[in-house]
Amino acid sequence: MKKSKLFWLSFGLVLSIAMSCTSNIDKKGRFLLKGNNELKEGNLKGAITYYDEALAIDPQFKDAFFNRGMANYQQAKLIEAISDFSEAINIDNTYVPALTQRAIAHLDFGENYKALEDTKALLQINEEDGQAYFIRGLVQTEMKSYDEALNAFNKAIQFSPDNAELYINSATVHYYRNDLDAAVVDLEKAMELNPRESKLHNLWSLIHFENGDYQKALESVEEAINLDKDHSYYYNNRGLYKLYLDKPDDALEDINYSLKQNTKNYYAIRNKGIYYFKKGEMSLASKFLNEAYKADPEMPLLSEYLPQLDSEATQK
Template identity: 25%
Template sequence: MSPQELADFLLNEVRLLCRESQHEQALDVVEQAIKHATDPTQAWLIKGQILFGLHLYDDAIKAAEEALKYGDNAEVLKLKGNVIATKGDLEGALETFNELEKLASDDPDTYFLKGSIFAEMGNMDEAIANFDRAIEVRPDMGHAWYNKAMVFFNQERYGAAINALDSAIEFMEDATEPIFIKGMAHRKLGQSKEALECFLTAAEMWEMRALVTNSQTVYLEALTAIENALEIDVTNIELWKKRGKLLYKLGHKEDARSILINTAELCVQEDNITDALATYDLLLELEPDNEEAQKAREDIGNIA
């Protein structure tokens, strides 16, 4: 095995360690790869990526600069620029991405990264121009469409934002956030029906993901979508039930219990026994030992 073949073998081991979140071990192995590699550019790049993920930004930049000693490399410049931007040095990041453009003018990431920096700097015209260039190179670049849409949204150009979001939704693997933002744009335009449809779709997608991942963050995103929907359709019993369920999943059990009981009582007052029973069924699904809820449900059942 040649020194470079050994280095490549070690880098494959590094990738496996990173997948298992064993980053300290991965750093030890990548050091061995750097020592053995005839051209250690890739090894330095991977080391920089690991350090970036560990929030060791200065060390990540040093790793990128070591890699660049062996020649210009687009992926290394992307890493360096992203780390510099994360540190808050937007001018420095833009300078790095300008170097990237000289090297990779046919790479859509070049213009996406520049557009993102210009947006952060408040230069919206340049941001849109660069997102457009990224899209010109790669029309199905969903996150470029999304970032362009967000520039339009922040400029209160809601119609243009919706058009860009439609493309983002078409091309992004996970389109939940664009669907939610599209709902916000429709709402700004007074298009309540369209906004409600977007909020309900986003809430359902987030809730399904939360059930799989049990992520509190995703449950909170689903709750945010439901609360936006409720502001449009405040009398919707199903939305109140969903809000109660999501609050319960987020640990706000007393608030959830109160919402579900109040919803059930309101249903009874409106002679909507079916929804009252369904609401107590949901509460009992969440709290099978809730004797008060069980009794209330039985009382309502007797009315029916």
């Protein structure tokens, strides 16, 4: 499950600054607006250039730091993004957009405890900040603190009961805990709220797979792909289901596609090991399955295949 979303700054304050002030304040406001326009157009480097100009005029311009951080974040420059968000927070330690985005960037960078600290700060500012609870749930899920994650998602649901994604994340935690009945309850609620959410159908596919219904799993993940073709792990899941439906060549195509998008997708590496296991190529199976094991010894299915490899090696 991964994981984060961009939370965009409202530019209302920025516009009022630019329209009501003159001289240097007017100039920095114009540079900020030009940067915002470039950001909207997807010209991230151009946006950063304008934000730099605004900051050269006013080094305490928190909105420019925040927006530059957003531009860096969209380029996956997480260190630079965190630095910019931190500068904005140093200027105003109650600046909610910067605290929120820094928490997300910390999460993406693997700095889970720092992300939790930011959610704590957000909740001190507003104890009813549902977005902060949502991020906290994501962090706790990443840390495999599943009870705490469920508590956080449940709090977020209290403040946004019509948000399908919250139920999907709660269902995901139940799935990780192997509580499939509870996962289904959350997914059914999410389905009522937004049946066109791709992550919902992907999670349905995982549950069908756990229940041994590989055809339904395939149909569900294909629905997820139809709704959103950009998630590489959907293709990896489809590859896994095809392996269990005795379609190894089609499966390998999906698994390789997923790996091409993310070479560190260890679930895809595991699935490639399963592919070679089913093809009887045990040396290659061992290579990929053990690589996945080193990354995550608790990864599902490894405990099923690795002992069989050991048994094969012993018999030889």
